[in-house]
Amino acid sequence: DSKDKFILDLPKVELHVHIEGTLTPELRWKFAQRNGQALKLDRTGTVYHSLEQLKASHNIIQSRPGHGIDNAEESFTFFEAYYGGFDVLVTQQDFNELAMHYFERVAAMNVRYCGPFFDPQGHTRRGVTWDTMMGGFRATQEAAERNLGIKSSWIMCFLRDLTPESAMEHYQAMLPYRDMVIGIGLDSDENDRAPSLFADVFALARETGFRITAHCDVGNKDTHNHIHQVVSALGVSEAHCIDHGLNAAQSPDLLRLIKEKGISMTIIPWGYLRHEPVDEIFPRIRALYDAGICFSIASDDPTYMEDTWILHDMLLVKKMCALSTADMATLARNAAEMCWAPETVRTEIL
Ligand code: ES4
């Protein structure tokens, strides 16, 4: 309807999307064919012989709690599915086409700027070179600006289930490409992996002029401690960001801390449905909004979350938090305000 059209037309900035989490079954199939790979998706080692079978496997991945993924022994976890998809990314062309597909998709949703995440450790450990990865991403960055009018800068994430030494090695290896990279993030499996483990590399990145952000996943058992550590140990402040961190809504102290420090956050409504009941999620998002915290809506891993992209996340949050079109314009403006693009780019969008 006309209200949806209003949301579609809002100039958007997307600040939390994993480029590897935008791999569609179609692209996965195409790259595997081109690279001469068999597609083995689950831990039983089943080989997929057709695109139809592969699509069906994404449907299992996309199931919500109580619908397969979390409790079915024979299905795979989100991270197994996600890292399984990495295997088909081999050539510069693969990285370029993956990223270009994302930019084209969100151009149609009126995204004007984005800061996509990438996970270099998931690629170097398979023998992919930095030139392959960054060459593909650079070609996309240039083509997206030229042909789609979308400006962008990359955010390199460390896999927190790997060591701080590996993070430091990857930080150093990225420096030759630093003109493409605006920020440093922390993602992957948060269980028993405190942010403070990575304090040294984040301090170095901050002092060198990178923006920083870290995932504080919804429902993680240590989430309040981790949100606190992102501020106290990683040095996240006004110029930086927290990804998710929704559980701060349950803690007056954390809400105050985030508000006082002027820290911004990224919120991914569709993703949380995989972990938490509806009435745990949306009142908390609403509480962040009512507390006046600056957060923006994003898509995280669209093809592993029932094919939901930034527009769908915005429509969901509008509906479930009972936000007005003016509120949605505020959220869109938040994204442009909190983003790490140069001032000239941000004012163009605002
Ligand atoms: C991720 Cl949903 C999620 N959580 C943590 N790390 C990630 N990397 C990609 N998607």
Ligand code: ZN
């Ligand atoms: Zn994420």
